[in-house]
Amino acid sequence: MGRAEERRARQRGGRRAAPPTRSSGTAAPTRPAGTASVGTVEGGPVEGGRAAARRAAKGKAARGATGKGKDGKSFIRRLFTWKKIVGGFLGVCLLGMGAFVVLYMMIDIPKGNADATLQSNVYKYSDGTLLTRDGKRNREIVPLSKVPKDVQKTFVAAENKTFYKDNGIDLKGTARGLLNTLSGKGAQGGSTITQQYVKNYYLTQNQTVSRKLKELVISLKLDREKSKDYILAGYINTSYYGRGAYGIQAAAQAYYRVDAEKLSVEQGAYLAALLQAPNQYDWAIASDTGRRLVQARWNYVLDNMVGQGWLDKAERDKMTFPKPKAPKAAPGMDGQTGYLVNAANNQLAKQLVAQGSADNVNDALNLVDAGGWTITLNIDKKKQIALEKAAKSQLTSKLDPKKRSVDADVQAGAVSVNPKTGAVVAMYGGKGYYQHYRNNATRVDYQPASTFKPVILAAAFDEAAQTQTGKPITANTMYDGTSKRPVVDNGVKVGFAPQNEDDHDYGPITVQTAMNYSVNSVFAQMGVDVGMAKVLKVASQLGMDTADLRAVPAQTLGTMGASPLQMAGVYATLDNHGKKVTPSIIKSVESSRRTVDLPNPIGGQVIKREAADSVTSVLTGVVDDGTAKTSVRDNANRDGRKVAGKTGTSDENRSAWFSGYTPDLVTTVGLFGESKKNGAQVSMYKAGGYPRVNGGGFPAQIWAAYMFGVSQTGLKFDLETDQGAAVQPTYTPTVSQSPTQTPSQTPSSQAPTSQSPSQTPTQTPTQSPSQTPTQSPSQSPTGTPTNGNIDNPLNPNGQQ
Template sequence: MYHSRRLRIRNSYLRQRLITKGLIFVTGAIVVGFIFSFLLFAWYAKDLPSPSKLSQTTGNSTVFLDRDGKVLFDLYKDKNRMPVSIDQIPPSLKEATIAIEDKDFYKHQGISQFGILRALFNILLGRGLQGGSTITQQLIKNVLLTSHRTISRKIQEMILAFEVERRYKKDEILLMYLNESPYGGSFWGVGTAAKGYFGKEVKDLNLVESAILAGLPQSPSVYSPFIGEKNTWKERTKSVLRRMREDGYITKLQEQEGQKTVDKIKFTSPKLAINAPHFVFYVKSLLEKEYGEKIIDQGVKVKTTLDLDVQEIIEKIVKDEISKLKDYHVTNGAVVVLDSKTGEILAMVGSYDFNDDKFGKFNAVLGLRQPGSAIKPITYALAFKKGYTPSTVLLDVKTEFSSGSSNDKPYIPVNYDGKFRGPMQIRFTLGNSENIPAVKMLAMVGVHDFLQIAYDMGLTTFYPSDESLNRFGLSVTLGGGETTLLDLTSAFSVFANNGYKNEISSILEIGDFQGKKIYKKDGSHQKSIISPEVAFLISHILSDNNARLEVFGPNSYLNIPGRTVAVKTGTTDDKRDNWAVGYTKSITVGVWVGNNDNSPMNTKIASGATGASPIFYQAMRELLNLTDGKQKKYSDGINDKPDKVKALTIDAYLGGLPKDGYPNRAEYFIEGTEPKDISPFYKKIKISKNNGKLANDIEIKNGQYDEKEFVVFTENDPVSTDGRNRWQEGIDAWAKEQSDDKFKPPTETSDASAEDIVISIKNPSGQQTVNSNNVEIKAKITSTPNIKNVKIKINGSEVKSLDGDRDEIDETINLSDGAYELQIVATNEKDKSSESTLKFGVNKPWDYLTPTP
């Protein structure tokens, strides 16, 4: 008992000592933590700007320059504010701003604990430092600090937030935020924004207008109705209205009415001091994707690839030419110019008029459209890659293409002008843009391989996935898939650049407002897509005015006198899109005309005569004459002929080696693909002398035929799924309609029976006078069953009987002078007989009348 009591006393003593030490440790930790926090606070606070400067800053300007340093757009050069007082701010704007930016604004002391936890959580997940900014913190970022996302900057931001909240009332902080926040372009503060977007005082804003403005400061370059992505402001506004309803500021009915009003909002016409606006906003969107949406608002200097001299020339041409097309129901056009060797964008005109309220802001250079026949060069590039040549003959005749399903109708393409031109070499099918040969060629080279090479050349929507293969058919070579003008022009630059692909580029360098380089282009990164030989063949055809002569004539807008320019046009079947894309070795130009609402143009629009072609013609002519004051900026011509491309004289009609009686022409071939003989379509056929049909074996054996040359076209149908050769059916139907018999060889074989006996008397000849009484009787006998007997008769009397199989007779008979009838009768083992008769004379005329004794 004594020991038990003593043990209890001892344990109590130990507990008290442990608690005492624990309290000392905790107290020490708190003191150390306080000292550390104080020192940390002091460290980060020592260089902080004073909160009193909140309304005294001007911000940094973001500038876009062309490649020579000329200003395209100074985003904040004209930054101006129209400060407003708190009593001028309508409740709807206050509520909308708080709802979308900081719903606990009136509850916290400058920092959102939940926001901080969310930011830490994002850091732990590797998402970077994002989230957690209150209105107070955003005000500090906008005015006192940069928006760099670092932990130290976040701590400084929190310290300042505490200080601002200590110095100012909540409504004062909110007012400063509304007066100092960016609202897009040169609009800083709600006073300027209300005037700039709606033409009214801020106090007169309605609910939806307030919601629009409240949604902008988070990312003004994205959400601005003037400079942001199309219609993103609408979704942002609807999000603001939803948050206002969730926070109890408006009712469900008000939200619904507001969302209906969003689509009816009318803005004032924006007046921006900007060059190449579509290009500038294209570059702006690329910057935001690469560096985040806030980079535009941080003040950067962006040196672009654009050549302002080229841009201004193109803008004027588009404006002038589109104005001429109103009677054709053409309301818009777009042009992009690339450096052929680097892929750099030299000019981008996205619409007829950027300031047009209906469609001006939409950049048609980036819009998805069907390219029509402008895509055909890619099909033929694949063909040349697989060994076909510019002299390969394709039959331009009405042809059915199997759909692959018995339930679907066959595909029957037609040519632009509705005509069929029969046999055509690839040089002329591509030059004249014939549809049926292009579809046949795609069937021969394969849709999958076509999609692959198109994708590799820059058509980003043509990736050969299973879904694409199910969606695209043979019509894709006539423009059945969608692409953008920028992508198609980039693909053509591969032809211009010896088969090498450059990534499209628009930025040369980026620097921040302190002059530090953020990015600098480090040269061109090229990838070989097609061989220089294939690129040369395509370029030579597209620059050959004779190759397109039949359809376009000698003086179309595709022919620029004194210049060598490769070009291809395209027009969709429904006349919704009209294209012209072409190049020299220095520049590649793509043109589109049509309507933004996708309505069809007038049917009189014609490739090579109206629409895109005149714009292309004027653009190329102007740009190839442009100088930098000393020399021309851009040169014409295609790349030089590679060594592995050989010139050869060929048959101008069917593309083989030259043939007697037919004209010749020169053609280029990749080494190893040159023709080795005349065209196989030339056929010598044995025709029966008896009936004009195909000679049978007996007639051929007996020489009873004439050999005659025909042109016989044959094609195999590689897409047939039922055994029918629809391509040959189309060829045969076309041949029957031709007036020239050379296309119509007999198809039936002579009906001379295999059991018939054919006797051909070789000597004497009919009506011959033999000058000797010893007459040689020679004959050739043909019979499939063997001959068993031959009789020779003179004037009806048998003079000789020959038994046994034989195919020749060579006998001599002595006859006196006079006129005679020779008759040879042959019988075969089937007891079938045949005879041949002729008259001749012996030392007398064959018709000599012998005196009666």
């Protein structure tokens, strides 16, 4: 017997004959067949049997202690046998099937839900007076027979290739949606056309487990009771396509000015592609990314049609993308009303997504457009009228496209914000909602240019940054303002040498003077001194979208995209002593179907108060002794108001800005060169008869005409700082200054001059200030420093 058998025999308590002992060298005597030997256990001696019994008892005790049975299996393994696991799984499946059968029997196909009932939205000014009603739903139901067969197939190819074969549901996609809902991730697609129609017409957009189960049951029943054509017709007639168009007929008119029966396959594929993201994919307002995405989706639709045998490949290869026509505004939305309504709707939609009432902005806009909302805006009626009047008197009335074709390409946008509440009290979106569909106040595709420079300075102050030579950056720190001076980081040229406006060399100047005259070379070096990553971090904290920006020195010139709404928020945060201001156009929202909790527009401290107040102090110098002095400082209506602000003019004069504020109000004005022919960005040279549209020109003039009529007088900036022009003024403003000065921009039909009109006044003031400044300017723009070396990493000793 081998060792294994011997071991098993001992475990059985000696029931097998023990092997012979090695000491004897002989085998133990065996018992004759048929006889029993007294005092032995299966051939073993009595003593051996007792020992085996004792070992058996010990084994039993050990098994009790370890939880293992006689076969060595653990208690857990005996509890969860494969039979029990399979049986449990089958039991759960049977229970689930039973529960589903019960649901199937209990749930019937309902009538159209409340969201499918047409209702009006009511929009009010901040004082409760009526702004407008948006109650005419742009929808016309058409039978499927009025839609070309090939166009019908584009929607199937886009959303649900197996539509004609499936039973109305996608179990895998529904299961994924349920799991996402339970885990709080929201839906991630996977629904069939039937399920989407059921969600849109019979149920709601709310993402709950009960709603998804109802969707599943109703989709199964609807697929059994109704034809595929009935379901497809309902789907394309109830879906939202953007531009306020519901249903394929309204969409065909909105995008191509034709009836649905006249749509081509190419046009149908675009409308089918739109359903995934109507606002993002609308060609008229889409970003470059949005246009690429919708073209990719359009190709996806047509390729699917080829794959399904619904479209000949040779015919498909000849097709080109059908760009839609320019949009027309909905009735009753003329003037600035349409801009205000759309801005409010977009903010409400984002909040619905944030609080979990919808999965994405498109679904949320469907909820808003379903009607039944009373939305009170923060818009102050008097301020709104004043802003519109200022834009007309200072800009649109001076543009004449018949004399200068470039005048037709000038677009303006403006936003005015209360820095203490975050309320958007006035908004100018453009010439009119009928004339220009896109809201210039919220568009983010133009560069903010030098209005970004205060963000760099805020980062320097907040981070207590130093120059390359180890000097703290303050308003009086000296920099080299030479145009095209290479930017240096730790003694190494970074390959960036920006040109100042008109290639002007300022030489050694203070930070204050550099801000006053918007010197690119100084702020490019300062951005590197602070660290561009830190600059972008502060920009984000102040309210700019920097998620996709690279931390490179070129960003110091304000080369990213930004909207007047965003820049108004940045400057409102500075005016609010560093507490975050997120501009809000909505004051309150009421609905009979859901509650909306609006966040507080005023947030926490995002940069130190002293840093924000120091920037404000410096920005008063831009108004009193810089690029905005003619339009703002010398305005006859200023009436002693304290003002801080910054001008900005982008490369190729494609945009011009003025962002400024008084202690009680912040306003940003932007001008944008947009081709009337194709919407491309173009230069504004010679617009209005001026060589160049500077931020100190039209934008600052609009700002002053509006702000000096609505902001309070007698207020002062409550600043906690010991630096900047407000503390050491370079100019003392006076009410008695002659208003008859020649403006800094002189009308001309000539090309841009080599000297910036905003840099040097064309005429000396005819009357001296009523009070002599208590301190001389800290540094002349082109003078020699009097208080230390300049910060020039290429010449650290300040030698000329």
